[in-house]
Amino acid sequence: MSAAHGDQRLTPSGMGTLLPPAPGGSVEELAARAKEAALASGCVLARGVDLDEDDFKLLVRSLGETVDHKFGEGQADLLKLDASRDKGKVVTGRGPLPLHTDGLLVGEQVDLIILYAAEFSDAPGSGETYVCDQLTAWKEMPAHLRRVLDEHEVEYLVKERGYFPTVPADWYAIPTTRDYGRVTSLNITTAFPRDVDQRSWEIRVKGMEPAASEEFFEELDAFLRSERYAYTHRWEVGDLLIIDNQRTLHGRTAISEGGTRVLFRGQLTLSDAA
Template sequence: MTLSLTPSGLGLVLDPSPTNNLASACRSAATRTGAALVRGLDLDEPAFQRLVHELGDTVEHKFGEGRADLLKLNASADEGKVVTGRGPLPLHTDGILVGEQTDLIVLYASEFRDEPGSGETTVCDQLAAWAEMPDDLRQTIETVGLEYLVEDRGYFPTVPDDWYEIPTVRDYGRVRSLNLTLPFPAGANHGWQVRVKGGDQTTTDTFFTQLSDFLHRPRFLYQHRWQVGDLLVIDNQRTLHGRTAIGADGVRLLLRGQVTLNTARRDDLHAA
């Protein structure tokens, strides 16, 4: 094992030894440190789905495409695609817009060819960032709140049509953490908008510029350069994650799964 993908202590790189129980080792590492990375695997779609089910219970799916045990993040060129498209995704909490608990996010690189910096997955150690956050940012998050407007109705068909507030802090009994998303970059294809509750545009812009700068500090942020065969398991309660834009000629096919952890698995998180 190699400790720490970030100076704050995020992540473990695991040995893909066949003697290890891959699901148990990844679950333990991700829930203790925020992320588990394994390189050099060879998983087809059925093997990936089996791994997802071994990691936990698949979430109750509320999205417009894919399944909880297999969604193909295929860098679609369709102009209407955001989550499965080619543009950037800001740091966010999975399940936030539909109110769905997601404990682990499972990503596997089936195909990847892109220029450096493009198509890469960003993971933020949000617990460390929250603990060290400046008081003005903390005050806005914890006492003022944030509101959302979902624009990608094809992927999120069940959410409200207008602006709605989402709690910025969550606790499903395992860890208390932030529950939020940053805005999309200017000019990017938007899946949603987010604003400070009761604030004007200047207040919102200033807040999110400062928050984004803080969360993207190298102390908290890991940016993963994919290789075919990489498996990245992310604890959605301990981290925020996002994606850099995919290059014009980039090829990127990630298989994604989402699971929750039942009581038995929560009690056995550190056994591996």
């Protein structure tokens, strides 16, 4: 579902808002308006925003405290997701990323994710970001899917060691829910598509047959990305998308061979969020 008018919600479930323009406002004023809207609705989209790298860093630091950085690239106030052609890059590369929550693999609290399109030119369906209203989806999830998350451990094997240098080298379990004092939510990813060779991580349900585990994550992904819960955003230069990482999951479609996609990304922890 696309955002086009006023305070229209971005998904039928009620997640997300389009922030009305406020010409002439400062970066700090934009940050205050966007933070309020993101925390109220799960994510907020502002269009036609003009930011350079310094402006973006100011915006991020006006929103909250930067995450205690544990990744192998960039900083918490600015990482360039630049669609790298380096075969070893996945998170900052050109392939798809499944639904996930930032901070999961490194055990870090990330409350807000800030994405800004500095450059973008790609075919329809390519290089898009999708955001899932995970709280509503979890509440309405079919019992057989929820039962697996409630009763089984989920394990991860990180393959992109350059981006996640501090995590265990073998399979390790991560709780499927989290609560940092603001909201209880799912603490998961879904799996990379079967036909994707370049993966940042692998995932499995502990003790489940491999084929059954793969089928579970495929069904879970299809449910979470259904039209009721998921908003897919086609970028334009100047778009600013701020995501409440505790209330949503997000991912991206693959970037086409000729596509250009440079997003600035920031990550924040909020000590004052209700």
